[in-house]
Amino acid sequence: MIQVCKPTINQETKEELLKTLDSGWFGNGPKVKEFETEFAKYVGAKYAVAVSSCTAALDLALMVANVKDGELITTPMTFVSTAIVGEWNNMDVTFCDIDPDTLCLDPEKLVITPQTKAIIAVDSHGRLADIDAIRKKFDGLIIEDAAHACYTPGAGSKADITCWSFQAVKTMPIGDGGMITTNNEQYYNRLKNEGLTWLGVVKSTWERVGEKKYTWDYDIQNLGKKYYMIDILATIGLGQLKRLGEMTQRRQFIQAKYNEAFKDIKQIKVPVFSHTVQYYTMQCENRDDLGQFLSENGIATSVHFKPLSEMTYWKKAVKRPLPNTKVWEKLLSLPCHNALTDAEQDLVIYKIKEFYDKRDNPPLA
Numbered sequence: 001m002i003q004v005c006k007p008t009i010n011q012e013t014k015e016e017l018l019k020t021l022d023s024g025w026f027g028n029g030p031k032v033k034e035f036e037t038e039f040a041k042y043v044g045a046k047y048a049v050a051v052s053s054c055t056a057a058l059d060l061a062l063m064v065a066n067v068k069d070g071e072l073i074t075t076p077m078t079f080v081s082t083a084i085v086g087e088w089n090n091m092d093v094t095f096c097d098i099d100p101d102t103l104c105l106d107p108e109k110l111v112i113t114p115q116t117k118a119i120i121a122v123d124s125h126g127r128l129a130d131i132d133a134i135r136k137k138f139d140g141l142i143i144e145d146a147a148h149a150c151y152t153p154g155a156g157s158k159a160d161i162t163c164w165s166f167q168a169v170k171t172m173p174i175g176d177g178g179m180i181t182t183n184n185e186q187y188y189n190r191l192k193n194e195g196l197t198w199l200g201v202v203k204s205t206w207e208r209v210g211e212k213k214y215t216w217d218y219d220i221q222n223l224g225k226k227y228y229m230i231d232i233l234a235t236i237g238l239g240q241l242k243r244l245g246e247m248t249q250r251r252q253f254i255q256a257k258y259n260e261a262f263k264d265i266k267q268i269k270v271p272v273f274s275h276t277v278q279y280y281t282m283q284c285e286n287r288d289d290l291g292q293f294l295s296e297n298g299i300a301t302s303v304h305f306k307p308l309s310e311m312t313y314w315k316k317a318v319k320r321p322l323p324n325t326k327v328w329e330k331l332l333s334l335p336c337h338n339a340l341t342d343a344e345q346d347l348v349i350y351k352i353k354e355f356y357d358k359r360d361n362p363p364l365a
């Protein structure tokens, strides 16, 4: 089967990983610190804190800003993490409609009320959310969910807090993991000094061992979560960061080749450019039949996303019409990852052309 996404690491990273495993410490320690420093430099943020997932980062973002209760506005075109953290922090989640082409939250559709306490905007598929336009309408906490935008130039530069994902199918995969970046010193100090990533314990075991005299004693003054990253994953992260440019280039090449191949197919609308190409998600007629046909021919496809507004649990967050979100019925994500070979991509293109040539499909409405 030709996969939609496929994580890879290189030989150098494997060797670094062995060194970390043999170093005598591979929990939360020096590699995590190094990864935080390098990542902050890469995205141009003052502060970075590595965590166990983007979900954890989003939850912590609300916690450090002391936002609980009130309304959280977000997009339905996302994975459940973006909305669930609102519920975890006792907030009332409301969906805002999207731009049907970028698939990002449409700031024009925002309805801000006195209850609105935070907005989480997703850089959908790697295309930047319009934080400036959101800021014009809302002066409260804006969190950027950059799970797909690692690294789109400009991501992480405008929101109050940005949350990143290194989960297995993301553009910089390390297995599972996330990062918070911010330029806000107060938020950073809370993250570092209140033990929010380790159940309220302020100093990690590694930090206490590193001090002149090891002390087993510690105090707990806050309620925290168990969200820290470990050195094994940070070592992979450091390796992946070095090859991020090269991996992104390959994905962009694949994006351009699909766009060129499909430009004359009337039943397909190619996606708006994405720098990271987290997903190559096109709009197409007969989406489900095409997906089935490709699957029968050994080609996996997916849908990013079946919106949360279609999920039973999340119907309660639909408080206004979401007409543009209907575009999801036409969305199909094709194989796009840096391990995809030219021959594999040629086969995907050939089969899609065959599908539309053989059938009497109407053009895309």
Ligand SMILES: Cc1ncc(COP(=O)(O)O)c(C=O)c1O
Pocket: 052, 053, 054, 055, 056, 078, 079, 081, 082, 122, 145, 147, 148, 164, 165, 166, 167, 177, 178
């Ligand atoms: C837009 C978005 N936000 C957040 C997440 C959650 O990321 P993680 O798996 O690192 O918690 C995902 C993962 O699929 C995502 O697509």
